[in-house]
């Protein structure tokens with residue numbers, strides 16, 4: 001490097017350097033401060049957009065797709081039995097005539113619009129041979145357990161012990177039994 005003062009342009013360089021430092025560096029920072037921050041940018045073009053996020057790895061895409069994939073017959077079956085046994089567990093001890101009718105209609109509707117034709121047709125036969133019994137919560141949940149077992153048997157599945165149906169599908173865990181349905185105070189509730 002040339003010794004200081006030997007370059008005749010040295011004073012010009014020093015002036016430009018000092019001026020640049022004033023424009024580009026915060027006034028409260030020491031010249032040797034390593035946290036130097038530019039005060040303004042001399043570039044006229046807008047800041048470059050951030051680079052696009054890399055695509056998620058294939059295993060993450062697979063998991064996402066699995067969430068929106070159509071359900072299988074087994075998944076719909078499990079979800080439906082879960083709903084039906086929960087309805088039976090919550091069924092009033094003394095249902096109104098309307099509630100008894102609703103239980104019968106629900107089963108009849110299922111046997112028509114259940115989203116698996118083979119299952120719906122089979123369930124129609126099951127209902128014909130075993131008409132809905134919904135005179136009380138106990139009666140309805142035992143009947144449902146029985147017909148579920150009829151389906152289980154036809155599919156070669158284990159028979160569920162119906163004396164344990166209340167332990168498996170108890171009433172919903174709602175504070176102050178807020179989920180309970182109101183029943184009947186009819187003089188003849190079993191009509």
Ligand SMILES: Cc1cc2nc3c(=O)[nH]c(=O)nc-3n(C[C@H](O)[C@H](O)[C@H](O)COP(=O)(O)OP(=O)(O)OC[C@H]3O[C@@H](n4cnc5c(N)ncnc54)[C@H](O)[C@@H]3O)c2cc1C
Pocket residue numbers: 073074075076077078079080081082085110114118119120122123144145146147148149151152155157159160165168
């Ligand atoms: C109305 C209906 C008709 C169906 N018909 C057919 C059909 O024709 N062909 C077909 O392939 N699939 C059919 N399915 C689906 C099938 O019954 C099963 O839901 C599916 O095969 C998944 O079985 P899973 O072994 O997971 O248990 P699921 O039978 O779905 O039972 C879910 C859970 O309920 C409990 N459980 C089992 N049996 C009883 C019972 N008797 N009482 C109370 N709780 C019980 C067990 O804890 C079990 O894990 C039908 C489903 C419904 C709702």
